[in-house]
Amino acid sequence: MHIEALKLEGVLLLSPPRFGDDRGFFSESWNRRTLEEAGVRLPEFVQDNHSMSHQAGTLRGLHYQSPPFAQGKLVRCGRGSLYDVAVDVRAGSKTYGDWIGVELSYENGRQLWVPPGFLHGFVTHEPDTEIIYKCTAHYDRASDGAVRWGSLGIEWGVDDPILSDKDRAATAFADWTSPFQYGVVV
Ligand SMILES: Cc1cn([C@H]2C[C@H](O)[C@@H](COP(=O)(O)OP(=O)(O)O[C@H]3O[C@@H](C)C(=O)[C@@H](O)[C@H]3O)O2)c(=O)[nH]c1=O
Numbered sequence: 001m002h003i004e005a006l007k008l009e010g011v012l013l014l015s016p017p018r019f020g021d022d023r024g025f026f027s028e029s030w031n032r033r034t035l036e037e038a039g040v041r042l043p044e045f046v047q048d049n050h051s052m053s054h055q056a057g058t059l060r061g062l063h064y065q066s067p068p069f070a071q072g073k074l075v076r077c078g079r080g081s082l083y084d085v086a087v088d089v090r091a092g093s094k095t096y097g098d099w100i101g102v103e104l105s106y107e108n109g110r111q112l113w114v115p116p117g118f119l120h121g122f123v124t125h126e127p128d129t130e131i132i133y134k135c136t137a138h139y140d141r142a143s144d145g146a147v148r149w150g151s152l153g154i155e156w157g158v159d160d161p162i163l164s165d166k167d168r169a170a171t172a173f174a175d176w177t178s179p180f181q182y183g184v185v186v
Contacts, residue, residue, distance in 0.1 A: 119147055
């Protein structure tokens with residue numbers, strides 16, 4: 001397992017090995033012991049999510065759940081490809097408001113660990129792209145929130161993405177108050 005710490009503290013890019021043969025490949029997409037042996041301990045996961053977006057250029061985000069339902073997410077792409085983005089919104093963090101984006105695809109099999117205290121979103125690059133992610137807290141509709149995708153200067157690579165009504169109406173980052181605090185475990 002190749003593990004890369006990215007420029008925002010706490011964000012990891014995981015590359016599980018794939019064992020290919022005539023049939024295709026096999027990969028352990030999640031193995032707690034392997035990560036712990038490499039010195040990485042992630043919180044317990046309690047929910048797995050899977051969504052599919054029909055059209056390339058579909059953007060979902062930027063989303064979060066407020067504490068005590070804050071979620072860490074281990075994200076991968078099951079089909080197609082997408083650009084996945086995490087934004088540090090831990091008030092008091094040296095990198096507050098900074099973002100990072102990585103290409104996740106069925107082909108590269110990479111996974112992004114987005115800790116609690118970050119916004120998360122992605123834009124799809126191919127039709128019928130699927131995303132699969134493990135979450136450290138259950139969905140709580142009342143704690144669910146969104147920040148406007150285009151209000152942080154993120155280079156999404158699209159000008160006019162396909163959005164949900166919720167994401168179209170989301171608050172701009174400058175008008176939003178983060179419920180997260182740097183150093184506070186949520
Ligand atoms: C997120 C979620 C949604 N739902 C329901 C609510 C709604 O009826 C329907 C679609 O929800 P949404 O429009 O919020 O789905 P979506 O826009 O895909 O939301 C997701 O976006 C990505 C970027 C994330 O990081 C996720 O945490 C989540 O916020 O699914 C659940 O039942 N459980 C869940 O965990």
